[in-house]
Amino acid sequence: MTSIAGGHGEANPNSSWLSARGFWLAYLLGLLSVHLLFLSVPFVSIPWAWTATNLLHNAAHLYFLHVIKGAPWLSTENDPSRRWTHWEQIDDGVQMTTTRKFLTAVPIVLFLLTCLYTRNNTEHFIPNFISLVVVTLPKLPQFHGVRLFNINKY
Amino acid sequence: MGNFDGDSGTVFEQSYATTNGNGKVPNGNGAADLSAPEKQELLRKFSAPAYTEIRTRRCQPKPANDAQSPSSINYHPEKKSIPNGHASILDQESKPNQAEGKLSPELEHFQKTSFEEVPLHTACLTYLGFYLLMILGYINQLLFVPKVATEKGRDGYVALYDAFESFYSRYVYRRIKDCWNRPICSVPGDELTLKDRVTDDYGWSFKFTGTETRCLNLGSYNYLGFAAATGQCADDSEESARSSGLAYCSSRCELGDNEQLQELEALTARYFGVEDAIVFGMGFATNALNLPSLLGPNSLVISDEKNHASIILGLRLSGATTKVFKHNNMRDLERVLRQGVCYGNPKKGGQPWDKVMILVEGIFSMEGSIVRLPEVIALKKKYKAYLYLDEAHSVGAMGSRGRGVTDYFNVDPKEVDILMGTFTKSFGSAGGYLAGSKKLIDFLRTNSHAHCYAASISPPIAQQILTSMKTIMGEDGTDIGRKKIHQLARNTRYFRRRLAQLGVITYGHEDSPVVPMLVYLFSKIGAVVRTLTTRHIAAVGAGFPATPIMEGRIRFCLSAAHTKEQLDFALEAIDEIADDLGLKYSRKPRDPNPVIY
Numbered sequence: 001m002t003s004i005a006g007g008h009g010e011a012n013p014n015s016s017w018l019s020a021r022g023f024w025l026a027y028l029l030g031l032l033s034v035h036l037l038f039l040s041v042p043f044v045s046i047p048w049a050w051t052a053t054n055l056l057h058n059a060a061h062l063y064f065l066h067v068i069k070g071a072p073w074l075s076t077e078n079d080p081s082r083r084w085t086h087w088e089q090i091d092d093g094v095q096m097t098t099t100r101k102f103l104t105a106v107p108i109v110l111f112l113l114t115c116l117y118t119r120n121n122t123e124h125f126i127p128n129f130i131s132l133v134v135v136t137l138p139k140l141p142q143f144h145g146v147r148l149f150n151i152n153k154y
Numbered sequence: 155m156g157n158f159d160g161d162s163g164t165v166f167e168q169s170y171a172t173t174n175g176n177g178k179v180p181n182g183n184g185a186a187d188l189s190a191p192e193k194q195e196l197l198r199k200f201s202a203p204a205y206t207e208i209r210t211r212r213c214q215p216k217p218a219n220d221a222q223s224p225s226s227i228n229y230h231p232e233k234k235s236i237p238n239g240h241a242s243i244l245d246q247e248s249k250p251n252q253a254e255g256k257l258s259p260e261l262e263h264f265q266k267t268s269f270e271e272v273p274l275h276t277a278c279l280t281y282l283g284f285y286l287l288m289i290l291g292y293i294n295q296l297l298f299v300p301k302v303a304t305e306k307g308r309d310g311y312v313a314l315y316d317a318f319e320s321f322y323s324r325y326v327y328r329r330i331k332d333c334w335n336r337p338i339c340s341v342p343g344d345e346l347t348l349k350d351r352v353t354d355d356y357g358w359s360f361k362f363t364g365t366e367t368r369c370l371n372l373g374s375y376n377y378l379g380f381a382a383a384t385g386q387c388a389d390d391s392e393e394s395a396r397s398s399g400l401a402y403c404s405s406r407c408e409l410g411d412n413e414q415l416q417e418l419e420a421l422t423a424r425y426f427g428v429e430d431a432i433v434f435g436m437g438f439a440t441n442a443l444n445l446p447s448l449l450g451p452n453s454l455v456i457s458d459e460k461n462h463a464s465i466i467l468g469l470r471l472s473g474a475t476t477k478v479f480k481h482n483n484m485r486d487l488e489r490v491l492r493q494g495v496c497y498g499n500p501k502k503g504g505q506p507w508d509k510v511m512i513l514v515e516g517i518f519s520m521e522g523s524i525v526r527l528p529e530v531i532a533l534k535k536k537y538k539a540y541l542y543l544d545e546a547h548s549v550g551a552m553g554s555r556g557r558g559v560t561d562y563f564n565v566d567p568k569e570v571d572i573l574m575g576t577f578t579k580s581f582g583s584a585g586g587y588l589a590g591s592k593k594l595i596d597f598l599r600t601n602s603h604a605h606c607y608a609a610s611i612s613p614p615i616a617q618q619i620l621t622s623m624k625t626i627m628g629e630d631g632t633d634i635g636r637k638k639i640h641q642l643a644r645n646t647r648y649f650r651r652r653l654a655q656l657g658v659i660t661y662g663h664e665d666s667p668v669v670p671m672l673v674y675l676f677s678k679i680g681a682v683v684r685t686l687t688t689r690h691i692a693a694v695g696a697g698f699p700a701t702p703i704m705e706g707r708i709r710f711c712l713s714a715a716h717t718k719e720q721l722d723f724a725l726e727a728i729d730e731i732a733d734d735l736g737l738k739y740s741r742k743p744r745d746p747n748p749v750i751y
Contacts (some may be wrong), residue, residue: 013698013703016702021274022279022281024279026285027280070318071319
């Protein structure tokens with residue numbers, strides 16, 4: 001237990017590691033590789049591959065950005081970020097930063113592409129739209145620190 | 155080089171001319187008059203930070219008057235298109251240098267600083283590598299929990315570590331923990347002896363093999379080579395232990411004071427050319443326990459973003475309001491300073507602060523960069539702030555007389571309100587000091603936590619400081635100290651230029667003995683450190699979260715005890731490893747001429 005964040009810089013790297021160079025490209029490449037993986041599975045049609053990609057991506061967003069609280073490092077701080085989700089820690093809570101805009105835009109663009117490739121089929125549209133609302137709503141500035149119905153409060 | 159004696163200056167001057175590629179000694183006639191637009195362009199260029207800032211994609215509004223007043227410090231550039239960083243064969247003109255007294259300190263600092271942005275594909279690969287490590291860590295956490303990761307006898311108690319908070323330490327960092335924490339069984343001089351260990355479970359537990367590896371030491375802060383088992387320092391310390399005992403076991407305010415420590419404080423004050431000084435037994439505590447004595451709730455501190463954890467802890471204990479400016483970015487420092495002074499304390503409705511303090515380090519131990527002290531002092535005077543200078547790494551290692559960055563920049567030490575440093579690096583001992591005006595030191599003697607409650611310095615440790623400091627000052631009747639300072643400077647220049655010639659990316663100022671070599675990928679840190687060990691070279695890796703996520707690095711620390719043959723041996727090994735692991739990321743042109751020591 002000798003690796004403690006904050007020794008030579010910020011006490012919570014969660015606020016800035018998403019802002020470093022190369023993150024956007026790595027993120028999009030990771031997403032693309034997952035999608036190609038689904039496309040390469042036999043017997044899975046293209047619309048289902050897109051829906052699976054979208055749902056999996058939004059599930060990852062929901063879990064890693066809006067469910068997990070705190071940071072996976074021991075810190076020199078007394079960890080005020082323990083009560084914040086990862087999304088609320090980005091850029092120390094400052095809203096409308098480039099990172100936040102990027103992370104908000106990706107689910108929306110992915111949803112639009114999925115609608116395009118599923119030809120707006122109702123069977124695909126409903127789960128895709130619900131997952132989009134679920135991951136976009138907590139990203140709004142008005143919902144910073146808000147716990148609807150005390151979900152994920154502690 | 156104005157900072158050195160004539161003979162060594164000649165050597166450096168020749169070396170400088172050779173790296174120019176034209177074989178001529180610069181004669182200073184290259185300076186030409188510039189037209190007004192060119193001067194304006196140069197002003198705008200050199201008012202920029204010394205480093206190309208890492209693109210953090212933050213949407214911070216820029217001050218509207220940035221374009222109108224790029225800098226409060228007047229620059230007097232004499233030439234245009236001065237290359238950034240290393241000398242280049244593309245620049246056929248001779249450049250003025252400090253030896254001729256033509257360049258202002260700001261231009262020279264900019265010219266000598268090395269920073270290069272990470273290539274995009276390398277940054278992308280670093281992220282993907284980290285994703286992979288995190289995924290493997292999650293799988294490990296779910297499936298494999300060895301006994302050492304569980305807590306026993308904890309019924310009815312809260313867990314010592316939160317499972318999520320300890321995730322990184324246990325499942326990511328553990329795999330390369332052996333590259334960070336390595337037991338040695340010798341004095342960390344120019345060489346050291348490692349105790350070999352093996353692990354059967356990927357770092358959860360280690361076993362000693364009973365064998366040892368003698369390595370060239372590039373990992374210790376032994377800047378002036380005073381960490382030695384033999385010599386005057388060792389002899390004096392041994393004698394002091396025999397005559398005075400090993401410890402006083404009391405604080406300075408009680409039974410822990412004696413003539414030796416008073417002599418040490420007087421010598422420290424004389425060393426820096428200030429009125430008085432106070433010494434402490436622990437370097438970390440010098441910052442952590444004295445900043446709360448100096449600052450209060452109505453104080454504003456403007457701190458560099460790369461400052462050390464001891465400073466961060468001290469600031470938090472003090473209760474002062476802390477603002478952070480970008481690393482070594484004078485424009486950002488002035489922006490934060492101006493806003494803080496103009497708007498006052500927001501918690502008190504905009505009332506003025508009791509005091510405003512700028513807090514910087516002399517050499518930043520992770521970056522290898524040197525503070526831009528003349529510009530910081532100019533801003534301090536303009537806004538009437540205090541200046542606290544942490545010289546933990548730079549004292550002894552910088553300046554022609556080893557007095558630190560004030561010596562290096564030829565700045566009056568009284569311009570710096572509080573000079574802080576440690577004895578743990580260049581002096582080969584332990585503890586820290588604060589130096590400044592007598593009024594300040596007298597205040598600290600009655601109000602400092604570290605002075606009133608902590609144990610005083612152990613007698614042999616104090617003797618080590620006294621002997622090494624007198625050696626540096628030349629008061630021992632020899633010129634060993636001056637030779638060590640020159641040797642460190644030559645080693646630093648030589649090593650940095652050779653690394654630049656290899657094509658690896660290094661950070662920091664060319665006069666800084668801390669040489670971070672960027673390897674970026676997390677797994678490469680382990681590969682480099684372990685491979686260097688097989689070549690009998692001991693080095694230290696540094697990675698996330700101590701550094702930004704895609705800036706893993708190997709930090710080489712040079713010493714006056716190293717010889718050219720030792721450096722050549724290390725550089726040859728680094729060259730081979732850089733070729734094998736693909737570490738030559740630099741896109742700058744390389745100097746084909748041999749670097750003269």
